[in-house]
Amino acid sequence: MKYLLTFITFLTLTSSTLLSQSAQEIVDVTKIFLKTLNAEDLQQISLPFDDPDREKWTNLPVGLVPRPGKRYGDLSEESMIQFHRVLTTLFSSQGYLKITSIMQLDDILNIVYDTSFERGTISKEGLAQIKKLDWEYGNYFVSLWGTPDMKEPWGLNMGGHHMAVSLSMADGKYSLTPLFFGSDPAEVRITKYAGLRVLSKEEDYGFLLINALTEQQKKTATLSQKVPGDIITSPNGPKRIDDYYGIKAADMNKEQKGLLEWLIKEYVDNLEHGGATRAYDKLVETGIDNIYFAWIGSYEARNPHYYIINGPDFMIEYDNVGFDNDGNHIHAIWREKSGDFGEDILKAHYLGHKH
Incomplete structure (x- = not known):
């Protein structure tokens, strides 16, 4: 019994330490990402924590609902690489692959509609309306609310077509909800990507x-x-x-x-x-x-x-x-x-x- 109680205590302390470490890692990796940004990038991405827009989200494409922050596709390659480090710190390999696959699915969706037009299943006017929705791999926006810190509140959002990621942190504790993922199509049915199912x-x-x-x-x-x-x-x-x-x-x-x-x-x-x-x-x-x-x-x-x-x-x-x-x-x-x-x-x- 003595050894069992000791083991349970060890597990509890280890779990607490892991949670604390993960919060510190999130702060650290976000700070490194910010160091890769130039002055203009920082101005675009940085917003006050108490701005009510922090708690607004949508799954609609940016052609319908613009997003605050910095467009992911306009980041430098160095910043993109470091932002992926942020994502792999926040998410498991499963969650990370869903996020990046949803982004890639936007490019595939454009190919699907282009192919549908070539096959005569949608009109030229219909294709033009779809293009105005402005979805593609780079059209996701990153916004920082406040300053990354283990004590004071701050947040990091990523939003775009069929994705809304909302990180909130204070006192070494953090939340990642609401977390929205979408997939259109749920199953790709034409082109060389036929059969792909992201979710x-x-x-x-x-x-x-x-x-x-x-x-x-x-x-x-x-x-x-x-x-x-x-x-x-x-x-x-x-x-x-x-x-x-x-x-x-x-x-x-x-x-x-x-x-x-x-x-x-x-x-x-x-x-x-x-x-x-x-x-x-x-x-x-x-x-x-x-x-x-x-x-x-x-x-x-x-x-x-x-x-x-x-x-x-x-x-x-x-x-x-x-x-x-x-x-x-x-x-x-x-x-x-x-x-x-x-x-x-x-x-x-x-x-x-x-x-």
């Missing part, structure tokens, strides 16, 4: 779970309404959904509950190890059994479908409709209910410090 497991694990339920459980989990045209907690919708719908994890068997955990981890494990561990430990502490899973739409791929996973402290929302109702356009978001844009971290900071 594959968000879709696959959802289908695995809903189809692992019994018929009665499916009835409980499935909401009798039309698949939403977007996630309900979009920038134009409510910040959160307080009501619980669908089937409770407590009413699932061991195998079904395991699939639910797989699906949740697909979102949480986008973060680097320290952040993912903190988020998942919090989820386990409030109880897997207290999580609800709800589904709308088809139980088969290539058809519109939607799900929401709602727990005491977090929420995951996923929507896949597509412009032609072909289930080929994913929007997905992970949020901590008291942690969006560092809400809980900042509250604790301001209560403990005079400002």
Whole structure:
């Protein structure tokens, strides 16, 4: 028993140290990135932490909604390299590859539309309208809010078509929610990129779970309404959904509950190890059994479908409709209910410090 308690204490201290180290690494790597910028870059990228625009996000292309900060594609190669170091410090290899793949998918999407025009499936006018949306690999914007520090509040955002990354930090603690990833198309169906699926497991694990339920459980989990045209907690919708719908994890068997955990981890494990561990430990502490899973739409791929996973402290929302109702356009978001844009971290900071 003595050795067991010692081991548990060791694990607790190690976990705490890892989280602290990861926060310090985030500060350090961001400072190195800033040193690669010239005076004009710094002026464009730097914004006051208390600017309300820090808490605004959208998944729309920059041709529709401009973003604050510095355009990623206009960074020097040295700055680009160092910014990727920032991303690989914030995110796991899984999360980092999703971010860079979403960026690359914009270039592929342009190729898809050019090919569709050549094949006569869209008009010249239609192609011209699409080009005005101005999506491409370089059209993502980086913004720094405040100054990187282990004590005072600061933040770093990255936004563009189908991506919204929001880092908030104070007192050595940090938040990365809301974290929005999207994929259009969900599955590339023409050109040499046919078959590419950037957000594959968000879709696959959802289908695995809903189809692992019994018929009665499916009835409980499935909401009798039309698949939403977007996630309900979009920038134009409510910040959160307080009501619980669908089937409770407590009413699932061991195998079904395991699939639910797989699906949740697909979102949480986008973060680097320290952040993912903190988020998942919090989820386990409030109880897997207290999580609800709800589904709308088809139980088969290539058809519109939607799900929401709602727990005491977090929420995951996923929507896949597509412009032609072909289930080929994913929007997905992970949020901590008291942690969006560092809400809980900042509250604790301001209560403990005079400002």
